[in-house]
Amino acid sequence: MPEQARILRGVAVLLVLLVVATAAAQNETLRKVSELFQQQEYLAAQEELSKVDRDQLDQAEQEEYDRLSEQVAAGVAGFERADRDLVKAGAAFDEGRWDAADALYRAVLANEFARAEQKSRAVEQLKRIDERRKLAEAAAPGIVEVRPAEPPQPELASPPAEPVAEPEAVPSGTPAAPLPTGTEVQPVPTGTAAQPLPAGTPVEPLPAGAPVPVVEPIPMGIPAGPLAPRRATPLEELRARDELLWQRAVALSQELAAQAREAAARSDFNEARRLAEAAAERIEAARNYAEPVAKYIAQRESLEHLRAEIARAEQFYLTEQAERERQEIAARVLQRREQIEALRCEKVQQLFNTACQLRRQQRFAEAAEVLRQVVQIDPTNAQARYQLEIVDDYASLMIQKEWQKTLDIQARDALVKAQEALIPWDVEVLYPRNWLELTARRSQTGVGIGSPEERELQRRLDEILPQFQFQDAPLGAVLEHIREGRELNMAVDWADLNSNGVAPDRPISLGLRELPVRTVLKEVLSQAGGDIPLSYAVSDGVLRVATKSKLDREKSVVVYDVRDLLVSTMRQTNAARLDPVSAVMADKSSGRSLYDARLFGSSESVAYEPPAAPPEGSADATINQIMSIIRQTVAPDSWHENGGGGDASIRELNGQLIVYQTSGAQAQVRGLLEQLRAQRAMQIAIEARFLDVVQNFLDEFGVDLDFVFNSGGAGYDRVFTPQGPFFDPFTGAPVLMPRQFSRIGTTAVTPGFGEQTPQIGVIQPYGRAAFVPPAGNHGGSSDQMTPIVVQQNSLSLTDPANMSTQVPGSFAQAGFQPAMQVFGSFLDNLQVDFLIRATQANNRSSIVQAPRIVMNNASSTSIQIGRSSQYVQTINPMVAEGAALAQPVLGDAQSGSVMGLFAVISHDRRYVQVTVNQLGQFDLPTFTTFETTRASGNSPSVSTQLRDQGFAQVYTQVSIPDGGTVLLGGLKQVGEVEIEAGVPILSKVPVMNRFFTNRSTVKDTRTLLILMKAKIIIQDEAEEEAFPAFSAASPD
Structure with missing residues (x-):
């Protein structure tokens, strides 16, 4: 605390010193201002006074400051007024306005703020004004006589002349004008003073060579008398x-x-x-x-x-x-600053309003940009910086929300697409929804038709004319009808036609219906030309009609993309067909899987092999073949390569044909390529079906009754061991034991549930001690006999586990538990044990496996869908000194479906010829494990597995109608087993036979059908089926 107090006192003293120093400096400045004012240095005093800060003065100093401010302002104003008065007075003095100059100079003397030099100048000028006034009052203008000069005369004696006073200088502003030459000055009457010329009278200069006038001054104040001037x-x-x-x-x-x-x-x-x-x-x-x-x-x-x-x-x-x-x-700078400041404030306010509006609209990024403009305009605006930080945070949050929204949308779209991917579209070709738009954009790619105008003209030429009837109509009118009816840009070269004898008035007679415009036009030109071939050409959106010879001279270059025609199709291979049994044996001997060898083509004995890669140069060979076909079929004599007289040519570059030909030949080339594509555009959809229909039925009802006589009164019991009843090894007779030693009925046995007790109990002949009646008097009993047991086993004879129909999925040999069991015992000297078992089951299953594939016409294809499982097929023993090992050999067990075939469409496009190289279905294998014999007790056990697998396959060649289905093969299995067992005689007694007869029935049916469906896919037909208005929407 003392330290803080000392620091505070030091700070206070420092502040006092600063205040005192500042006050002293202010007082010194005020004294200097007062001295300068006394010295009449008003401008310097005003400048020094501007340096004083009035707010830092005390009250007395502020009053002195106010007084000096008023005095200095008055002094500056009086000094400037005195200076202006001196300037105006000097001008009035020079102009001869002495009264005005006198008043101004006296105003300067009366100005208390006029400086000494100003007042001394005013005094001097006043003296000069007084002198001028005195001279003006004392001087009077002299009267002179002007006459022409005469030759000098002899000088006459005369009395000496009176001295003539020289004329005084004329006051400023009243110049004396000379008299005109030749004018004589008449004597002035007595008492009349000579008057000067009016002020401003122009004075003419003397002409050159004129005699100088003689001026005789007339003395002032001499009255005129009778005497003449001398x-x-x-x-x-x-x-x-x-x-x-x-x-x-x-x-x-x-x-x-x-x-x-x-x-x-x-x-x-x-x-x-x-x-x-x-x-x-x-x-x-x-x-x-x-x-x-x-x-x-x-x-x-x-x-x-x-x-x-x-x-x-x-x-x-x-x-x-x-x-x-x-x-x-x-002032302008200040005004400009004020305007800039006002504009800045207005702009800042507008930007703030805009930012607030954007914030309300949650457009935080734009609001941040607006606030950045505010900060750039006014860097010290704390509000803008604060709001900018907030808006940036909100903008970042909005961006995060937008990204999160985008993430959610994309995740939703991904889930929707995943859900869409689950749709089992049962169509061979599924077109996208925007197929018409895609077709409109891309239908002309690589076709070589030309500009959009040319494509539109070609489309109009392909339009159908419903009726075309003309009888002896002029050729010009017919062509005009075609042009006007279809709005064609047609140019007819009549000069060329007339030169070849085809006039516009040549008669045309045609009657056609439902034909394209180009066909009708060809017929018209053919009839009009006669022996002179006429034709038309489409170029730059204009349909030109002229003779064929002239049109052939006009050639153009068109590029055709034929890379789709260079793709070679897969051909059928002579695949070997294997017997499944021999294939299995070969698989066992070679240590390879059956499906390695047969199904998936990993051995030499394969049923189907995909085609080998095409040899090098096959694409070049194909394109050379296409070029050769074009040269041979389209205007053969016009090609330069054929050695003809024409200059047409065809070249290839990167799978594109560059053709230089006439318009008609270009149309033929285009048509030829379109036909080739139309043939390749056909595809075949093949679907093979393995239809497996299985039905299984089971009906079982059985009763088992067992009797024990003399159970409670017997004196002896048979001896049992863990392996069963004990017999005398010499006689083979059962060994009996007195009941007092066997203790039947008095010793508890181990329960059949819970943990096993470690004690070894007495072996009981029955499962429960409670089943044995207690000792006592029982009728019909003998203590000298053992219990007499009567059992029947007909129930085991009708057990379905002992039945087999060889049909997959059968309930027989399935090892299932009965649907219902009822069992119990009756205890007395006569013990009765009963068991009732009843089951009825029915199973129906239909399994379809249908591999599908789409292929090009006249090509080979295959599809394989399966699963591979490895198992221990065999072992290879490895013996070393003191050790023996076994190395397992693994095999592949593959299951699934395989289809390999070759298909071609018939010439009428109604049937599909299919050669099935391999079509098979292989079930999932099961394995049985066998443990090999150990070499010694310490050797590890080695196990091998045997494969059990079912399959079905077919090889054939069929003809399938388009969209139809044929049965390639199949299998029917029907199995029915019924077993009835019972006790003789007792099973025939009515009512009683139900207790001594058991019956079981098993019925199994299986139908396996191998079907194949083929459908021809033509692209134009598929598009029309998917989009009924496709032909009208797509350009030709």
């Missing part, structure tokens, strides 16, 4: 002329200066500088006329002052304009 001297005239030229130059200069000031007032400083330079040029051009030189110096200084004023005005204008532009730029 004549001026040449020097005076020259001076008057120079003075006049100077005044004119000054007037023009002042006019230009006034225009320069106006231009500067308009802020056209380039024009103002040009006018000022023009005014200076006027003064510089007339400098030689200035007398005294001070006039020129004064004018030059005035023009220099004008230039300075223009420069100051331009500088002030530029400064003001720059400041204005700076303020405008700053």
